[in-house]
Amino acid sequence: MAAQRLGGALVFIGFMGAGKSSAAREVAQRLDVRAIDTDRIVEQRLGCTVEEAFARHGEARFREEEERVCVEVLGRVGAGDVVSLGGGALRSEATRAALARHTTVLVDVDLDTAWSRASGRGRPLARDRAAFDALYEGREPTYRALADAVVPGSERGAARRALPWLLRLPDGVRLLWASARSGSYPVLVGRRALEADPWPAPGRRFLVSDETVLARHGERVAQVEATIAIAPGEENKTLATVERVQRELALAGARRGDHVVALGGGVVGDLAGFCAATYQRGVPVVQVPTTLVAQVDSAYGGKTGVDLPEGKNYVGAYHQPVGVLVDVGMLETLPPEELAAGRAEVVKTALIAGGSLWERVAAGHFDDEETVLACARTKLGVVASDERDGGRRQVLNLGHTVGHALEAAAGYGALRHGEAVGLGLLAALRLSGQDALRGQVRELLEAAGLPTALAAPPDLDGVAALLARDKKRVGDDVPFVLVSAPGDVRHGQAVEAAAIRAAVQELAP
Ligand SMILES: NC(=O)c1ccc[n+]([C@@H]2O[C@H](COP(=O)([O-])OP(=O)(O)OC[C@H]3O[C@@H](n4cnc5c(N)ncnc54)[C@H](O)[C@@H]3O)[C@@H](O)[C@H]2O)c1
Structure with a gap:
């Protein structure tokens, strides 16, 4: 994975409802070729639709034929060809191995969108929401691990716009297509980016x-x-x-x-x-x-x-x-202290994302390429849903409300932004009532080489005055981002001034 292979095809993968087939079709049209859809070939071979194949022959028989078709197609296609694989095709080791020669493009979709697109259409694996969710969670890590590029299924035309880079990804470089209302753009991650x-x-x-x-x-x-x-x-x-x-x-x-x-x-x-x-x-x-x-x-x-x-x-x-x-x-x-400062943003992003990113970071993987890529993907996903900070984007301010005030109170340059954010995270977790998680984050910050207390007692009045000038302030309240669990983060939460003072006081040396 993660390399543009000379002579390879563009292969679209992703969960059901992601829009793989449409992405493949629009790219194929641009390249003036026909997209190859492995599900359609399996249907021709079995003489029935995917739904009927599941009902008549069972999933195992379908997967057998699917593997045969995928290995065959991936074995013969090359540069200029465009293929889309069925959502479950990557369960097969042989199919995963056959992908190695090609550029794999993950069409990304969130769970709710996938369900709204896939359910109620007779799809055998989209009948029960709980089973559907479990399937999604189970397949996501494989998709991510195999993807040389990720394009959002929510932006029509994203794959077509990303095409110039998809066709010429430098070896070992991965592409994330960033989607925002005011413009979308390539993010290239890798040593030759x-x-x-x-x-x-x-x-x-x-x-x-x-x-x-x-x-x-x-x-x-x-x-x-x-x-x-x-x-x-x-x-x-x-x-x-x-x-x-x-x-x-x-x-x-x-x-x-x-x-x-x-x-x-x-x-x-x-x-x-x-x-x-x-x-x-x-x-x-x-x-x-x-x-x-x-x-x-x-x-x-x-x-x-x-x-x-x-x-x-x-x-x-x-x-x-x-x-x-x-x-x-x-x-x-x-310098190590600057790296440490960045790790605070990594911990913040992992708390927002939850799931596999949280697990990676909780295990101490703060700054390798996989973590950087996953953090970038998380941020881009949030920004895509709310470019102008009117709603969901505010979750990115987790730890920043108190963090910014501490930074300004200390005088810019005295406390690094990342160090202030780390302390702000501890305050936010206290305000969230998440004592155990606060303890875990405290240990992570320590392991990351970050301070978990201020160097001098905080100037509580100064911090309060700075919070009162916070740009996000609405009326009398400074809205906080609070955490229920990794991956479950809410913005716009009103918090009493006394509780904030106590959470900041707790950061005293
Ligand atoms: N726009 C946003 O969405 C957003 C989000 C988070 C933070 N920020 C802003 O980012 C700023 C903090 O950024 P930062 O932590 O990167 O600080 P920085 O830009 O000041 O860099 C830190 C230090 O590292 C040095 N440096 C940078 N790259 C280096 C490298 N590869 N090798 C050696 N030295 C290197 C710099 O010269 C500097 O001295 C703050 O102003 C903050 O407000 C903005």
């Missing part, structure tokens, strides 16, 4: 980065027209730096048809993204995240901006990137 072909934006490349990152990884971005360096650190995420970068863009002759490449951590990504959002009323930005925070979180979703002395991220704009290129190898030069 920066060799993206095509590059996600036409025009000339204007590289914005910080001095530290430029010294270590600047040469990784090829064909750069001009390079603009900023000083590293949150304290430089300001309007003054924005003005300097934008004036340098102007002096270097950047025009509307050009684009910004943001190479760096969340500070560079947010700042360069904001410069791109506003320079000449908007030019595209390609995000190349180099910290764990940026690779699992800040590079996706289009929130850009800078801080004011009065509040963090107080000035900003939504500006989706046109592509995100993620090389986990770049984390090798990251």
Whole structure:
């Protein structure tokens, strides 16, 4: 898996109701070939529909024929061919092995959508909701493990738009197609992600980065027209730096048809993204995240901006990137304390996702490529459902309400964003009444090399004043994100001021 094989076909996999056949058809149409649907071939061989085959011959007989057909088809197809496999076909080891030569595209669907599309149509495995849910949970890990690319089944035309990258994925690079109302874009994850072909934006490349990152990884971005360096650190995420970068863009002759490449951590990504959002009323930005925070979180979703002395991220704009290129190898030069800071965002994301990501992270896999990919997928899924923070996206603020206030109270730069988020997670879990889970997260944060207490007693009044200025505040309440269990997270929960003070006080050294 995870490699574009020369001579391989595009093979669409996924759960029933995901939209595999339609995705395969639209891609095949673009390539001017006919999509091969293995379910239809099995039906021809058995002389009846899948439903009838289950009823007449039983599932085992159907699977036998399905395996024969899949192995045969996957053995003979090659470059330019498009295939869609039945949802259960990957139970067969022989079929999984036969996939190795091809580029496997998972058409992603959430459980509720899958059920609404598949049930009530006579499908033998979509009659009972509990059994359907169990089947979904059981098959998901196999789909994920085999996927070279993931496209959302909810966005019509996503596979077609992703096609240029699907056809030329560099070896070992995986693709996630990010879907948002204001634009969808490729996310490439792998050591050769920066060799993206095509590059996600036409025009000339204007590289914005910080001095530290430029010294270590600047040469990784090829064909750069001009390079603009900023000083590293949150304290430089300001309007003054924005003005300097934008004036340098102007002096270097950047025009509307050009684009910004943001190479760096969340500070560079947010700042360069904001410069791109506003320079000449908007030019595209390609995000190349180099910290764990940026690779699992800040590079996706289009929130850009800078801080004011009065509040963090107080000035900003939504500006989706046109592509995100993620090389986990770049984390090798990251100082340990910065890696640890990113692990807090990983723990947060795992709490939101639950399931296999939570299990991975709870087992201590904080920053390998699989975890980064799964975190990116979680964030993209949330953003796809609510780009502008009107609802579900707010769950991404888990741990951030108190975290931001602690960060600002300490003075930007004194407490790393990730460290503050880790402490914020502990406060949020206390406010959620989840003592056992709080204990588990505390241990995880310790194992990740993160502080689980403040260095000095908190300034409770200062934190309360900062919470009162929280951007998410509605009326008198600061809405919190609370957790019932990993994977069960609710936003917009009102919490009493006294409880917040107690949860913050508990973080005292
Ligand atoms: N937009 C969003 O959705 C979003 C989400 C989360 C966080 N953020 C923002 O992200 C920022 C924090 O980002 P961060 O933690 O990445 O901090 P950062 O960008 O300040 O990077 C941390 C330090 O690591 C250095 N560095 C970066 N990559 C390196 C590498 N590969 N090797 C060696 N050194 C490297 C940088 O020079 C810097 O000194 C905050 O401003 C936060 O508000 C934004």
